[in-house]
Amino acid sequence: MKKWMKDPFEIHSSSTSVKQEMMAGTIGFFTIVYIIAVNSLILSEAGIPLEAAIIATIVTSVVGCLLMGLWANAPIILVPGMGINALFSYTMVHSMGLSWQEALAVVFVSGLIFMFVAFTSFAKKLSSVIPNSLKEAITVGLGLFLMLIGLEMGGIVQKGTDSIITLGEFxxxxxxxxxxxxxxxxxxxxxxxxxxxxxxxxLGTLIAAGFGLIDFQQADSETVRAADYMAVFGAMSFESLFSFVFWIAVFSLTLVLVFENIGLVHGHVSFINKPDKFSRAFQANSVSAMLSGVFGTSPTVSTVETAAGMAAGGRTGLTAVTTGMLFAVSVFFIPLIKLIPNSAIAPILIIIGGLMLQNIRNIDMKDMSESFPAIIIIAMIPFTYSIADGIAIGFILYPIIKVAIGRAREVSLSLYVIAVLFIFNFIFHFVG
Structure with missing residues (x-):
């Protein structure tokens, strides 16, 4: 106990220093701070007031990073995830017809299921059920979806008259x-x-200002008040709890949450050569995801930008705690954050989407029974503008192809059940 109080983050045994950890946390913060603006704007697309979305993003990031640093003692940054926030706004709210309050309830319930997986041996069992090709395809599909959203947000592509999309007016x-x-x-x-x-x-904000696209009076005339946020905090609505749409949303979100974070956390702890931290880091991730629904935002993930802090020498939870505290300080700069235009955010979405697309190299393209369902997921997520539908179509096609070529035994019983659930979901929509 005395040893822990003297060195709670095990800095000495991790061959690092307080200065190095705090510097790594600072670098990690400046790498990921864009999430305040980007996530808030995407949440506002679901109907959440922008001012409240900004505070919700900051509060969730602070709590997520502190959970990771203090519980798991890992240098992993937890913030609302890109791609998942798109699932929240564009799929659950716009496509599935849930209100943003009901979508927050979906986040809360999905987080509880995520916690069940993380705090039991179910994580390893569940990971073995879904083929690797489909798990990688989800990440790639999310990346392509983000690129499309970024291109649209920046006006670089737009709805065409003679085609689905066309180049914007340059x-x-x-x-x-x-x-x-x-x-x-x-x-x-x-x-x-x-x-x-x-x-x-x-620089993007300054460029937009140079083109006369920003009203700087907005920074003085509009302030973010605690009352704005209290309208969102704990605003979850369970009115649709017994509807099929609600549980399809829960299923889709849980699937993305669990498998995306299994991959992210595993990659991060492997990077610092501390695989023993996986369990607690995954658990901290699940608790943070559940609390996201209470705080009023889409779920947190073990962000890929964590690698920046790790590359700077971050090895312990002090890195994550430092990042969390810097997020807390950022609340004083909200009026400036609100001035950031879509033209400054869109390029980041495009680049992040491109990074996620690189996971396609992990899909076995030689085996068509594995690669084709994966490619369908990748294509259908952006083409249908629905992450849930894209995943569903791929998960249905996978067992069909395996059965058709006489390799039905390669598909687990659980995956057959999942495919049937997705089929019922489509039937429900068709009948409705």
């Missing part, structure tokens, strides 16, 4: 600002400039 100052910002963003990213996403947002 003579439009807004589109031009987005394109210039993207070019800057990709150069900064490829050159691995520290805090490149934060720099992109700052």
């Amino acid at each position: 003579s439009d100052p807004f589109v031009l600002a987005a394109v210039i910002t993207f070019l800057i963003a990709i150069v900064l990213f490829m050159r691995n400039v520290p805090g490149n996403f934060l720099i992109t947002i700052v």
